[in-house]
Amino acid sequence: MGVRTLDQIVELLTQNLISPIVLAFVLGMVARAVRSDLEIPPALYQGLSIYLLLAIGLKGGVALAETPMSELIGPLSVTVVLGLITPISAYFLLSRFGKLQRIDAAATAAHYGSVSAVTFLAAIEATKNAGLEGNGYLPALVAVLEVPGIIVGLMLARQTRVGGMKAALHEVVAGKSIFLLIGGMMIGALCGPVKMESVAPLFVDPFKGVLCLFLLELGMLAAGRLRDLKKAGWRLVLLGCFIPLVHGLLGTSAGIFCGMAPGGAAVFGAMVGSASYIAAPAAVRIALPKASPGIYLTLSLGVTFPFNLAIGVPLFMGFAQLIAN
Amino acid sequence: MGVRTLDQIVELLTQNLISPIVLAFVLGMVARAVRSDLEIPPALYQGLSIYLLLAIGLKGGVALAETPMSELIGPLSVTVVLGLITPISAYFLLSRFGKLQRIDAAATAAHYGSVSAVTFLAAIEATKNAGLEGNGYLPALVAVLEVPGIIVGLMLARQTRVGGMKAALHEVVAGKSIFLLIGGMMIGALCGPVKMESVAPLFVDPFKGVLCLFLLELGMLAAGRLRDLKKAGWRLVLLGCFIPLVHGLLGTSAGIFCGMAPGGAAVFGAMVGSASYIAAPAAVRIALPKASPGIYLTLSLGVTFPFNLAIGVPLFMGFAQLIAN
Amino acid sequence: MGVRTLDQIVELLTQNLISPIVLAFVLGMVARAVRSDLEIPPALYQGLSIYLLLAIGLKGGVALAETPMSELIGPLSVTVVLGLITPISAYFLLSRFGKLQRIDAAATAAHYGSVSAVTFLAAIEATKNAGLEGNGYLPALVAVLEVPGIIVGLMLARQTRVGGMKAALHEVVAGKSIFLLIGGMMIGALCGPVKMESVAPLFVDPFKGVLCLFLLELGMLAAGRLRDLKKAGWRLVLLGCFIPLVHGLLGTSAGIFCGMAPGGAAVFGAMVGSASYIAAPAAVRIALPKASPGIYLTLSLGVTFPFNLAIGVPLFMGFAQLIAN
Amino acid sequence: MKVPLTLLTVVSESLLKEELLQLMREEGATGFTVTQADGEGTREFRTTEWEGPNVRIETILTVATADRILERLSADYFESYAIIAWLTDVSVLRRNKFEA
Amino acid sequence: MKVPLTLLTVVSESLLKEELLQLMREEGATGFTVTQADGEGTREFRTTEWEGPNVRIETILTVATADRILERLSADYFESYAIIAWLTDVSVLRRNKFEA
Amino acid sequence: MKVPLTLLTVVSESLLKEELLQLMREEGATGFTVTQADGEGTREFRTTEWEGPNVRIETILTVATADRILERLSADYFESYAIIAWLTDVSVLRRNKFEA
Ligand SMILES: Nc1ncnc2c1ncn2[C@@H]1O[C@H](COP(=O)(O)O)[C@@H](O)[C@H]1O
Ligand SMILES: Nc1ncnc2c1ncn2[C@@H]1O[C@H](COP(=O)(O)O)[C@@H](O)[C@H]1O
Ligand SMILES: Nc1ncnc2c1ncn2[C@@H]1O[C@H](COP(=O)(O)O)[C@@H](O)[C@H]1O
Ligand code: NA
Ligand code: NA
Numbered sequence A, B, C: 001m002g003v004r005t006l007d008q009i010v011e012l013l014t015q016n017l018i019s020p021i022v023l024a025f026v027l028g029m030v031a032r033a034v035r036s037d038l039e040i041p042p043a044l045y046q047g048l049s050i051y052l053l054l055a056i057g058l059k060g061g062v063a064l065a066e067t068p069m070s071e072l073i074g075p076l077s078v079t080v081v082l083g084l085i086t087p088i089s090a091y092f093l094l095s096r097f098g099k100l101q102r103i104d105a106a107a108t109a110a111h112y113g114s115v116s117a118v119t120f121l122a123a124i125e126a127t128k129n130a131g132l133e134g135n136g137y138l139p140a141l142v143a144v145l146e147v148p149g150i151i152v153g154l155m156l157a158r159q160t161r162v163g164g165m166k167a168a169l170h171e172v173v174a175g176k177s178i179f180l181l182i183g184g185m186m187i188g189a190l191c192g193p194v195k196m197e198s199v200a201p202l203f204v205d206p207f208k209g210v211l212c213l214f215l216l217e218l219g220m221l222a223a224g225r226l227r228d229l230k231k232a233g234w235r236l237v238l239l240g241c242f243i244p245l246v247h248g249l250l251g252t253s254a255g256i257f258c259g260m261a262p263g264g265a266a267v268f269g270a271m272v273g274s275a276s277y278i279a280a281p282a283a284v285r286i287a288l289p290k291a292s293p294g295i296y297l298t299l300s301l302g303v304t305f306p307f308n309l310a311i312g313v314p315l316f317m318g319f320a321q322l323i324a325n
Numbered sequence D, E, F: 001m002k003v004p005l006t007l008l009t010v011v012s013e014s015l016l017k018e019e020l021l022q023l024m025r026e027e028g029a030t031g032f033t034v035t036q037a038d039g040e041g042t043r044e045f046r047t048t049e050w051e052g053p054n055v056r057i058e059t060i061l062t063v064a065t066a067d068r069i070l071e072r073l074s075a076d077y078f079e080s081y082a083i084i085a086w087l088t089d090v091s092v093l094r095r096n097k098f099e100a
């Protein structure tokens, strides 16, 4: 049975790599490698992210309206707890094994404590393709998981700029990523499934296609970070794979433990294992100007995101199925 | 029966408020209230409005191709007449009760004489959701209603800039909003329903979703205007609700009178009651630079638009049903 | 039978002109003629072209995955040969009858040797509307046809800037238009039809609508070129119609010859007859700065594109059917 | 050979763009560089949100031309519109390029 | 009547936009023109890709005000952020428009 | 301590962007600020519609570097391309930032 599971995992890995989403990411990286003049105009890029965040929110809201509160309490609590623990474990690993200075370790930990919405989406797609059962309320957890890790991370630094913590908090909570997620969720929950049908041809049907375009851009951005990998050193690159692995397996187990379906737990694992590269960098830059973006951005976008996309997600799916039995 | 109708109106009001469109508008206002960094890039905003105007035009054109000319003459005449009357009544109210100076009253009257395409769209959605029958030719009336009110308004001012009237007229007639409406209408009418099917997946299906995104932006813009409400004073705020009410009920009655279905008459009422905030402001700014945008924009976008969205439209629907019987 | 075919051609011509795509192009030209302030923001325009190119590529890739290699060899070879011949014939015509100087003739020939992706798309639509059978692998030929003509054209000029040829080649091969076409094709081929279904609601269904928006912009750009027609002189305008005719009929025949279905051959004819106005101008501008954009752009965008859209495509369809029998 | 000229920069609500360019052409400006800009000034209300952001027009010209344009701007636009203009001394290589 | 003033131009990562405008307002700037810009400088790593391109802020003011702002920028931002600032001499028509 | 330097502004068709930046780097420019711009000039025909609008490059440098760049631009680009360049005197705080 262990063997069958290994086969399954390999199968999942391949399955996962040959998908429009992953290949769009790769295409973006290739664009930079061959120095193509391809560029997604900033306005378009912003439009895509507004669309994606709002759409996740709307979908989550509808699901939330259909989920009894009792079913939510477990997952919500687990999410908050993991949001508080993961930045600490990341900090520990980064300063101990990564040999980072306090401020850089803390800044990077804030990223690992938070969550990457696109990793979440890629995981959702992958589980759907693999035919695993998911949980509709997961987008709500994305919103919840986004904030606490950043706060803990900033606190670990112990040297935020004057007024920086407050500014960073506002940046996170009223920042467009959380705002659209929660706003969309409220609209979805208030309107319910029937009324939302009228906007489904925009917010549901073309969703995966839009995700592809977004990943094309992300691939280009990640490629820009790859140049910095050498400077970061092998220790950090290794940690950029190890931390999401540890956090991801932890998250997956916690998900199963609090009653998620296997697919849901795998997605939850991917969330917990992911590192933010939208909300966290902005907050960290504001509060900890002396921390080096070259470290935290390179790790979260250049290492951990592709790692999760290619290896993490299928692994968590296999693991979730394994422990669900 | 009066009671049942009142109940119906309350029901319509609530129904109307809990819709993706209205909630998206509210979300936009909240974004500004919490000082979120959410911003719709100008290029995207322009893209959304090009899409909406062209799509209304195309749809109207197809409907027009299917409507016999004889059926159109009544509505068209009524539209022109109301386009000439409403700026005058608005001017009267604004200078008499609003105590505005001639130039500001005239500038604002030009807005009330013209029409807001988004109010039209919101009304169409609301009647559809309420299951009321509409009239396919209405988008053609939007194009017709947009122009005369602005001209009358500018004439009432009696002090347009040198060459300003001509420039303003060109701005209105060749301005993108009328141009896309009429251009779309011609394409739709020439191609007819069968050929238009191939572009329906872009111009028809996702329409309501796009409208939501547009209203998100509109909510942010309207919120920016709310700060000016206090300066405008309660007289003007009141008029910003009263004028659309009067014009709207007048328009609804006129719609029923010239043979529209109840839903169509309600939409027509919303059109007549609405105040332009795209074509009119540009024309007025060019022709009447001394008129205060703080007054006309605040009233049309900050007061009248939300009023119609929340209260006007359901009211006109109830009223149309009432007098249709 | 010759008469019936003539009738068919006239019918095809009319059918073709009254279509959303052609009318959108006309609307764009009208916008400039009436000096409307309508503008497609550059970011949106770039977004539309990224979408179109990627979508063609994806579709072609899926088709490619389903086409046996043996069936491809003929069309591929014919494409390369025509890509080498057509710039030479164009150069000959342009310098002999067009009386252009060597550098301008060569620069323009590079455009006629390459291909216009939008002409290709318009031809695909037209053949589909006419119910003609096509060939799925055609998008692959677009990518192949784009490059050789430009190289031959630049070589004919014999005076490229220092380092210009290399820069131009990189501009063409890594330029976004080829890059997205080929990249999309690879993704489509790797994923195959089943996996691509999930992105079809974005990349397939709304395609024609997006094409309409693109043609609206193209109409505006072409109108800007029309002013230059007089300067170009009637000889060049005539050649702008004659060259695509000759190349188009040649391409159509070659298509039938190498086994394409009638619709496929007509599309192939339109490709061969078309003149590039994205990849070629950039490459020529870099390598041949002294060549006059006023000549090559006016011919390719102001004359040949509308000619093919209105007359060329239906003609090639009629011709393909004629010789296919 | 570098020669001194004047750079006139005008920032205004975008609705005026065509009018202002026309005015400058009339007075002898031979070229412009136009960028989009957001702005904040002393005017309380503006319509710019609706017509898109401000435009920022740069044109290099002789001092005399610049002064003429500035005068007309001041007479016809400064009072009623959101607009600002300033002059900077610059040097360029090809003087004849900037004279009508 | 043209009067001489100073144009302060600041280019920085866009995340700082609101902060910087606030700082300038505090010191007495009465208006700004803000454009989007891409940039390349001596700092190796930046986050700007994520928060959009740089902002380029222009504000016309008196020399004294400009110096005060420059000093605060230098003290609080130059070290840790991607930012650059420069002064240019300009002339304008309405001096009172530029004094708080 | 403010020091005087030179601001070189180049506006050109956007196709040249990478080439021009490379040229400037070679001559010792240490940073750039790049904005998108539309333009109108004396050249009748341009391809810019297709490659997007013009680029407007600003770089602060020493007079000597600016002159070298200007000379190369003049020799290699002024004749055949849509391009314009001008110099402005500016003052900055950190001189060493602008020397290669
Ligand atoms: N002191 C200033 N410095 C730079 N730009 C300004 C200044 N004042 C106004 N502006 C610009 O000019 C436009 C109109 O200003 P105003 O007429 O004062 O509202 C503003 O939107 C800004 O873009
Ligand atoms: N020499 C320069 N000339 C013009 N702009 C510059 C220069 N150096 C830096 N910048 C701008 O200032 C920003 C921050 O520069 P830095 O702090 O050197 O990374 C860059 O992104 C550029 O937009
Ligand atoms: N007098 C001028 N003032 C400001 N910008 C100019 C001027 N002349 C030309 N330009 C800019 O330089 C570009 C190329 O000009 P040209 O080579 O004259 O076509 C134009 O598109 C404008 O952006
Ligand atoms: Na995480
Ligand atoms: Na009205």
Ligand code: NA
Residues within 6 Å of the ligand: C086, C111, C112, C113, C114, C115, C116, C247, C271, C272, C273, C274, C275, C276
């Ligand atoms: Na060709």
